[in-house]
Amino acid sequence: xxxxxxxxxxxxxxxxxxxxxxxxxxxxxxxxxxxxxxxxxxxxxxxxxxxxxxxxxxxxxxxxxxxxxxxxxxxxxxxxxxxxxxxxxxxxxxxxxxxxxxxxxxxxxxxxxxxxxxxxxxxxxxxxxxxxxxxxxxxxxxxxxxxxxxxxxxxxxxxxxxxxxxxxxxxxxxxxxxxxxxxxxxxxxxxxxxxxxxxxxxxxxxxxxxxxxxxxxxxxxxxxxxxxxxxxxxxxxxxxxxxxxxxxxxxxxxxxxxxxxxxxxxxxxxxxxxxxxxxxxxxxxxxxxxxxxxxxxxxxxxxxxxxxxxxxxxxxxxxxxxxxxxxxxxxxxxxxxxxxxxxxxxxxxxxxxxxxxxxxxxxxxxxxxxxxxxxxxxxxxxxxxxxxxxxxxxxxxxxxxxxxxxxxxxxxxxxxxxxxxxxxxxxxxxxxxxxxx
Amino acid sequence: xxxxxxxxxxxxxxxxxxxxxxxxxxxxxxxxxxxxxxxxxxxxxxxxxxxxxxxxxxxxxxxxxxxxxxxxxxxxxxxxxxxxxxxxxxxxxxxxxxxxxxxxxxxxxxxxxxxxxxxxxxxxxxxxxxxxxxxxxxxxxxxxxxxxxxxxxxxxxxxxxxxxxxxxxxxxxxxxxxxxxxxxxxxxxxxxxxxxxxxxxxxxxxxxxxxxxxxxxxxxxxxxxxxxxxxxxxxxxxxxxxxxxxxxxxxxxxxxxxxxxxxxxxxxxxxxxxxxxxxxxxxxxxxxxxxxxxxxxxxxxxxxxxxxxxxxxxxxxxxxxxxxxxxxxxxxxxxxxxxxxxxxxxxxxxxxxxxxxxxxxxxxxxxxxxxxxxxxxxxxxxxxxxxxxxxxxxxxxxxxxxxxxxxxxxxxxxxxxxxxxxxxxxxxxxxxxxxxx
Numbered sequence: 001x002x003x004x005x006x007x008x009x010x011x012x013x014x015x016x017x018x019x020x021x022x023x024x025x026x027x028x029x030x031x032x033x034x035x036x037x038x039x040x041x042x043x044x045x046x047x048x049x050x051x052x053x054x055x056x057x058x059x060x061x062x063x064x065x066x067x068x069x070x071x072x073x074x075x076x077x078x079x080x081x082x083x084x085x086x087x088x089x090x091x092x093x094x095x096x097x098x099x100x101x102x103x104x105x106x107x108x109x110x111x112x113x114x115x116x117x118x119x120x121x122x123x124x125x126x127x128x129x130x131x132x133x134x135x136x137x138x139x140x141x142x143x144x145x146x147x148x149x150x151x152x153x154x155x156x157x158x159x160x161x162x163x164x165x166x167x168x169x170x171x172x173x174x175x176x177x178x179x180x181x182x183x184x185x186x187x188x189x190x191x192x193x194x195x196x197x198x199x200x201x202x203x204x205x206x207x208x209x210x211x212x213x214x215x216x217x218x219x220x221x222x223x224x225x226x227x228x229x230x231x232x233x234x235x236x237x238x239x240x241x242x243x244x245x246x247x248x249x250x251x252x253x254x255x256x257x258x259x260x261x262x263x264x265x266x267x268x269x270x271x272x273x274x275x276x277x278x279x280x281x282x283x284x285x286x287x288x289x290x291x292x293x294x295x296x297x298x299x300x301x302x303x304x305x306x307x308x309x310x311x312x313x314x315x316x317x318x319x320x321x322x323x324x325x326x327x328x329x330x331x332x333x334x335x336x337x338x339x340x341x342x343x344x345x346x347x348x349x350x351x352x353x354x355x356x357x358x359x360x361x362x363x364x365x366x367x368x369x370x371x372x373x374x375x376x377x378x379x380x381x382x383x384x385x386x387x388x389x390x391x392x393x394x395x396x397x398x399x400x401x402x403x404x405x406x407x408x409x410x411x412x413x414x415x416x417x418x419x420x421x422x423x424x425x426x427x428x429x430x431x432x433x434x435x436x437x
Numbered sequence: 438x439x440x441x442x443x444x445x446x447x448x449x450x451x452x453x454x455x456x457x458x459x460x461x462x463x464x465x466x467x468x469x470x471x472x473x474x475x476x477x478x479x480x481x482x483x484x485x486x487x488x489x490x491x492x493x494x495x496x497x498x499x500x501x502x503x504x505x506x507x508x509x510x511x512x513x514x515x516x517x518x519x520x521x522x523x524x525x526x527x528x529x530x531x532x533x534x535x536x537x538x539x540x541x542x543x544x545x546x547x548x549x550x551x552x553x554x555x556x557x558x559x560x561x562x563x564x565x566x567x568x569x570x571x572x573x574x575x576x577x578x579x580x581x582x583x584x585x586x587x588x589x590x591x592x593x594x595x596x597x598x599x600x601x602x603x604x605x606x607x608x609x610x611x612x613x614x615x616x617x618x619x620x621x622x623x624x625x626x627x628x629x630x631x632x633x634x635x636x637x638x639x640x641x642x643x644x645x646x647x648x649x650x651x652x653x654x655x656x657x658x659x660x661x662x663x664x665x666x667x668x669x670x671x672x673x674x675x676x677x678x679x680x681x682x683x684x685x686x687x688x689x690x691x692x693x694x695x696x697x698x699x700x701x702x703x704x705x706x707x708x709x710x711x712x713x714x715x716x717x718x719x720x721x722x723x724x725x726x727x728x729x730x731x732x733x734x735x736x737x738x739x740x741x742x743x744x745x746x747x748x749x750x751x752x753x754x755x756x757x758x759x760x761x762x763x764x765x766x767x768x769x770x771x772x773x774x775x776x777x778x779x780x781x782x783x784x785x786x787x788x789x790x791x792x793x794x795x796x797x798x799x800x801x802x803x804x805x806x807x808x809x810x811x812x813x814x815x816x817x818x819x820x821x822x823x824x825x826x827x828x829x830x831x832x833x834x835x836x837x838x839x840x841x842x843x844x845x846x847x848x849x850x851x852x853x854x855x856x857x858x859x860x861x862x863x864x865x866x867x868x869x870x871x872x873x874x
Binding site: 020024027028031032034035036037132137138139140143144147148149150151152153218274276279280291293294295296297298299300301302305307308310311312313314315318319323326327332333334337 | 468
């Protein structure tokens with residue numbers, strides 16, 4: 001029924017994601033052709049080493065070591081970039097867009113770093129630049145926000161945006177154990193990279209958050225200017241105390257429009273244990289987004305992995321193909337017409353806090369600390385001070401949670417508290433996010 | 438930046454949803470114009486009574502009592518149908534499609550009943566027929582499946598598709614109380630209609646499920662042929678026993694491809710308490726969908742209400758406007774090229790069961806029932822038989838859960854058990870769904 005149009009596809013990079021894309025294209029080719037009316041053929045694939053053995057689905061005629069052979073191929077209309085990294089990925093993507101080819105990319109670092117330039121180039125050359133796979137691959141969140149929520153002002157966004165850290169925090173919470181041991185386990189199971197730095201220090205999550213800020217709020221905020229803290233400092237004892245207080249610790253990406261600017265930050269946070277986000281486990285990602293008309297929604301699924309990422313790439317590929325065949329403008333203007341912005345200053349953040357002070361078990365400590373909080377106008381919500389008479393004279397944890405306070409006040413209070421003689425270690429302060437209560 | 442195109446919109450029906458649409462169009466008009474490049478103007482609105490007072494956003498010049506004035510208006514390219522009901526909604530939607538106008542509808546009953554005819558008409562006349570608002574309005578699930586998952590074979594779909602019943606079951610679970618009292622409460626709060634029949638008997642959910650089956654599996658299955666049971670028979674005691682066994686009772690819509698056909702059914706089900714679906718509360722809806730490549734995803738949000746529904750309608754409106762401007766085919770072929778099918782026969786369903794037998798508290802009862810199960814090859818998983826010596830001779834509940842068994846075997850066993858002298862009431866059998874374990 002209806003006509004079928006043919007389009008050529010080029011792929012740069014043939015690692016596990018590239019291989020997954022080839023598998024899906026083989027699997028879905030008939031469906032795309034007969035039902036969607038689009039015949040997609042892979043014309044060229046750039047790889048690092050053409051002599052390396054490949055799976056049965058890949059003909060060696062298709063391979064080249066020169067990415068330009070893909071970009072300049074006359075029968076390639078859509079280029080898939082799954083090589084990763086900033087350079088030369090940026091150069092290749094720009095070259096493809098400048099020759100009016102559509103690009104589908106899974107490269108979040110590239111978009112977080114060079115988004116302004118790339119979306120502008122796409123717009124100038126009426127080329128598509130699709131990036132569903134760059135943020136939470138297994139969840140069609142880009143499509144949901146761009147096309148499912150245009151009637152809404154997004155009033156807040158909370159996300160578990162990194163699978164590795166969520167896996168580690170889940171194991172620490174459900175099975176106990178410390179960060180280092182569980183990281184090792186996660187590496188053995190393939191849930192963490194050999195060099196996990198970008199995951200555990202929050203960089204991966206904050207890069208995704210910056211892409212979501214462009215999409216949901218029309219703001220271009222350099223991710224390096226966003227508050228970003230990783231999970232390295234979260235200790236098993238904090239997880240236990242958080243649970244006693246009714247919270248679960250998650251690494252959250254948070255974005256909320258405020259009068260002073262867009263609040264955009266990534267850090268470990270205590271979230272109420274009975275919320276959906278607190279119950280997103282292991283390597284799963286989730287995004288809670290509130291639209292003024294649609295209300296709150298939560299989306300969850302696998303954030304990474306070859307197969308979910310390839311699924312997102314192929315969805316984008318089909319979508320770009322449909323737009324190309326229609327001759328339609330292939331980049332949403334709202335991705336280009338964004339406001340260059342700075343995030344709300346960290347000192348202006350207002351939230352409540354979980355504090356773990358390590359103090360000498362002597363009389364008067366609580367009064368000292370409570371006085372400092374009072375001076376800075378920070379109101380205490382709860383205190384846990386356990387009777388540890390057997391440790392008399394030693395160090396004990398003193399837990400406090402606060403009502404909403406300014407980050408600026410909390411920093412100042414913390415500095416004074418850490419300077420007290422009776423405080424024996426640097427204090428642990430973790431923000432509490434009540435989500436949408 | 439870029440050009441702006443103008444399109445005229447007609448609306449049939451101006452109840453709370455229609456009013457919400459007008460509000461959003463007023464609110465978002467500048468954004469749609471300047472960023473999305475589309476200027477949408479409401480040209481005509483059909484209402485039942487033009488003399489009724491309207492809110493400030495609606496000029497009386499726009500109103501008519503004749504829907505044909507909307508459909509035939511020369512400046513209307515897109516018709517929004519939010520009058521509800523089957524007739525004359527069907528006639529109006531068909532007339533609009535036949536004159537090549539796009540239709541956006543929130544009318545699930547209409548699509549469930551006349552989907553084949555309407556999608557076919559849309560395809561024939563190259564008109565759009567958008568229906569995001571018809572299934573879980575506050576969740577962009579139609580867009581997510583159609584455009585976010587084309588690379589996937591959907592292997593299962595579980596949904597909490599009705600807000601009224603989820604509200605009632607949540608209250609019964611969290612606060613106790615029986616069905617009738619809580620239904621009354623829900624009516625007072627506006628979560629249930631004055632006549633709640635279509636909600637509580639599962640009709641609303643099974644109509645939505647049939648639309649989802651078209652979208653996710655390419656099957657057109659008359660919803661009346663699907664197994665459909667409501668929540669009227671769920672009693673407080675079942676909710677308590679389910680909790681003791683680690684389950685929560687939800688009204689689920691379920692669709693799964695099986696070798697014998699698509700399994701599609703709506704009924705109360707026990708779901709494990711630690712799953713996300715078990716924790717979807719009150720009037721919220723949720724859909725868990727598994728794609729072979731993307732893996733499992735859960736989407737949740739408000740299913741109904743004026744504002745979420747209007748949000749979905751306006752998203753569809755903008756989407757149809759973009760397609761119309763592009764001159765692109767405005768109906769996805771996969772909605773038309775569907776397989777007319779029957780659901781898998783109920784007797785072939787295989788699942789596990791929760792059974793509550795009301796029996797005389799006399800020796801040998803358990804053996805009787807266990808024997809009948811054995812005869813039908815049904816394997817018992819757990820038994821709860823409480824010591825109730827004080828009720829000796831009276832009736833007591835006997836709870837059993839089973840391993841997977843055929844519905845046919847279970848029906849036969851139930852019939853024999855209910856015929857036993859020692860069984861004093863009709864047995865309660867509720868299916869257990871383990872979701873994706």
